[in-house]
Amino acid sequence: MQSIQESWQRFAACKGPYAELFYPPNTTERREEKSNRESDAKSICAECTVKSDCLEYAIEINETYGIWGGLNELERKVFTERRRRGR
Ligand code: SF4
Incomplete structure (x- = not known):
């Protein structure tokens, strides 16, 4: 069985x-x-077909570094706090 990460x-x-941009x-x-690096990384995320999966994964594992899901x-x-509050 594949893990969520692998899929x-x-x-x-x-x-x-x-990869180093992230x-x-x-x-x-x-x-x-930092602003320029993150902007470049986010432009790649904007075209990524697994952006939502990536963001959910980062939230799930409480990732504290880097650009994930844009x-x-x-x-x-x-984002997490607003979702928790239903906004
Ligand atoms: S959304 Fe996630 S997987 Fe896609 S480019 Fe951005 S960091 Fe990488």
Whole structure:
């Protein structure tokens, strides 16, 4: 039986050379650099066919880093809170 992760991650648009856009670097990243990196990552997410699966997975595992499903960590928290409140 395939895991949930295996079933959708095969179709992830972020596989390959752009993967580093989705997580902060090990070195210090200025605010503008983070904004530009995340914007580039989100543009890939916007075309991804498994965006919803990705976002739900990140929420399910309480992922605290990176861009998942087109949202960064803070945006996922806001999304989750709004959904919990029914907004
Ligand atoms: S939604 Fe974004 S982070 Fe998730 S699999 Fe697709 S491209 Fe990757």
